[in-house]
Amino acid sequence: MRIEEVAFYSDGCLLRGLLKRPDDSSGPWPIIVHGPGWLEKVGDALSPLFHEGLVTAGYAILYFDMRGFGNSEGEPGWIRPSDQQVDIRNAIDYASTRADLDINRLGLFGFGGIGGGNAMYAAARDRRVKAICAMTLVADGLQWLREQRREYEWVAFRRRLAEDRRARSVGKEGAMVDPTEQIMVATPERKAKGMPLPGNQFHLATVDYLAEFRPVEIVRRLRECAILMTCIEDDVVTPEHHARELFAANVSKPIDAFPDQEFTGRD
Secondary structure, three states: OEEEEEEEEEOOEEEEEEEEEOOOOOOOEEEEEEOOOOOOOOOOOOHHHHHHHHHHOOOEEEEEOOOOOOOOOOOOOOOOHHHHHHHHHHHHHHHHOOOOEEEEEEEEEEEEEOHHHHHHHHHHOOOOEEEEEEEEEOOOHHHHHHHOOOHHHHHHHHHHHHHHHHHHHOOOOOOEEOHHHHHOOOOHHHHHOOOOOOOOOEEOOHHHHHHOOOHHHOHHHHOOOEEEEEOOOOOOOOOOHHHHHHHHHHHOOOOOOOOHHHOOOOO
């Protein structure tokens, strides 16, 4: 496998990542753009295992840090799916500038909470995407946040969010939280697996952006895009019903694509 450090711009932020390709020189290669999912960064241990298999199968992988994460520019402390979807689409544009990549054979890869859903949003707005592999999916961000909590915890959480919004509306600093403890809930299963806790480094206001994240509303627009969805049985962090709901929505009666004004000129 050949690994090249790459960089490209998204909304003025320089995003850095890696391009992974087979060792031989028989390109141009079909390209898979991998925009990391929930809290993931280039250099984390899980993704390279998938990349090895994909590169062995003859694909190139463009894997990069989203804005505000890892080695990329951008304000840290936010998880804004809409911004990350723009980053994915700009990664596609970067891939299209390279003669060693075949943009006509383009797929997206995403996993870990919002990763797969971000791929779906990006594909719905970019007709160049021919296939998606989406793993451990979230269909509805608000539902995902709600079902991690008992009723009294959810009521207290909503009150805290409302207080934080009021404070920010009068110019006060918003609360900073550990996203694995206070946005997600640190379940015993996650703690037992030693999942990292980044500390109080993220804005609580991130929740407002996650609550608007609803891939289930757009997945039926992807009937012309091949989609592989996977889930983990009895997953207590990202329950399998999210993937099932997305699958059901995708195979239901299709609706029109986004109105023309939603597209950005990419074809």
